[in-house]
Amino acid sequence: MSEWKEVSLSELGKTITGKTPSSQYPEDFGDEVPFITPSDSFEKKYISRPERYLSRLGSDRLKDKIISSDSIMVTCIGSAMGKVAKNSLPSVTNQQINSIIVNENFDSDYIYYLFKNNYAVFRNAASGSTAIPILNKTDFDNLRFKVELDLNQQRKMVSILSKIDDKIEINNQINQELEAMAKTLYDYWFVQFDFPDQNGKPYKSSGGKMVYHPELKREIPEGWGVDSLWNIANFYNGLAMQKYRPDTNEDDYLPVIKIREMMNGFSKDTEKARLDIPTEAIVERGDILFSWSATLEVIIWGKERGALNQHIFKVTSDTYPKSFIYFELKSYLKVFKAIAELRKTTMGHITQDHLKQAKIVVPPIDLISKLDAKLQPIMLKQQMLENQNQELTQLRDWLLPMLMNGQVKVE
Template structure:
């Protein structure tokens, strides 16, 4: 039975193909990236340039530009095709099948695509809405046909442009398309707002941590004030200025207008000493401890989970390897028994550190999962999460250098490197005071990431169901568009 025989549509809905939409001028001909000798190579990657988008960069229905490779703009402009721009709908069609995204407005005038990814460019938005097309690509109907035609699951899964031109497209009335698009845009806007808030929170947290616990700026400000002949009060005022970034007139204004905030700032400044002492780390604030990473936290390595496969395919934990840590979610590509030791199971909010290959530190927000070897689950019974998270990340650059120097395919660090990674740990009163900011920031970041994950799930499951007619929608549309019959039947 052909797909046409599997579809029942309202009278004013159209079942067409990509090719027919191209011929009618609704779509530009789909285009993927450059193949063969003109395809950019790893040696062409640069630090700054034009994003080179691969299928792996399509994460959660968006383009993860933070992990993209870049090629020089001059080289990009010499390529023949694959120039995606804002508004284009992306679809992965090789190896990793069926990932989607819409190119958003950004600082880049265009993006370059690999041969794994096709862009679909809408030319007539009065007939086809890009956000609707993206939601349609996410629908079970379309994904089922794409997977079948591309041979998904095989090592050579692929559907080239010629095959893609034959793909079916369901085109409802424009009012219904706009309804689907408005839902998608609202959810995407909220996700992007969360990302921007988290970026700001991250900058704040890094600035506070580096100033207080790496550069010891409040301590150095006190010492400088005393050495200049100042009093204890002068030293305290200098520390307050270092902590807040405010000058003396601004602090006087703060004391008048926000006395509670001024009092808290003063109390925090008092917790920093006005002298230093020698340590294994060099000069650190007086009274602080010099401890190694493995003294402030437990670094639990994951398991070789190929030895712990689930006995029941319906009762399992998704496996998290380095690839899943980069993605930020467990994709279920591999499964493990739920009966592994609890120390190797991660939950939302846990700190995870990949110590081999691509070294990175992150708070996991992808749900309960099994941790594979080459990843540490970082915990502590003696120190707060924010402290061991920031100190682990503080040493990450050095760990990456160590790993890069190893003459092996996958560079890594050893536990001996954790023992040599020293940290200046303040007295408990300052840890608690700092935690009011740094712990709250970290927990807020986790909360926003989890909310964005839930919104992404809602977008990627609700909208295709809305499209297929599984959910009724009440709106100012005509009854047929507002409450369409089930659009897809027999493709489950």
């Protein structure tokens, strides 16, 4: 039987504030126990592969900070305040995250969606004398929420939301497999040089003629060229979108694509830009984006139209198909990341000069087109799944407040 009551957060479970290992013990970091921070992807329901891990020694040193799987993690500092995710494995977080180990009276998915629906509560509760808002453990535990007490009703309420999130995650996994499939095919043709020769046999493995290229200091197929990434593509850098903010909240707008949005999609914190920005700064589905500062990554944008912020290139080409540009950038990314790492005394980034110095092997255009014809169906399927995920996300976000506030009941 449905019954609602207002309770404090501390009544929902045990709160654990995380901790970062001491710099005196670098051996505490390793590859065994997930170490989760606000920089990990809180846009997904589960964080299963964080950027960093602890060693077994490090987790033993912080054994009182370990949270069991299916705990609810809430970011409690700065611009990331109020983001919510669950952990799929026993983990440790840093001190900027408060986690709830949910007690037996509540379903953990229910508490996850309860917190997602009360994002503003966490944001508004932050305080502090500094410019960076902080939500400490005491204030965190004292927050109050209206909750459904009946456990069966809780599970009914969130079942549809969980199914939507499960479908989104399945689509993400399929897309990862499709990406790996496309890259394997690309590498086979243009990295291992085993594209089909005139007899349909693998070129290099079948004795195809290779010639030494002095600039690359390695052999490449006879007749192939060498050029720079800068010459084969157009790199348009985004704009400082704070100059293009809408005049009022009622104005139509484009969501701004910063590095955060590029990696995780749009959120409630996404900034807005006017519609009259330069055409070149508008990003459409299927555009190649290359973040060149701080976080270096290359993606094919799969979300709705947006406004391109500075520190991200939109990459196009007048000569070569998108698949060739995308995979050449992806292949060179590890070199760019090594360059950026050496520049971290400032902000790790790459420059136009690095793009001009980035030499790649360029196959004949007819061969590039043949491979593109094979890759297009894979990339199209990825785009379809991205579109489906966006629709599912919008549906979930529309249902969330109605279900969690009791406006809609699931029988």
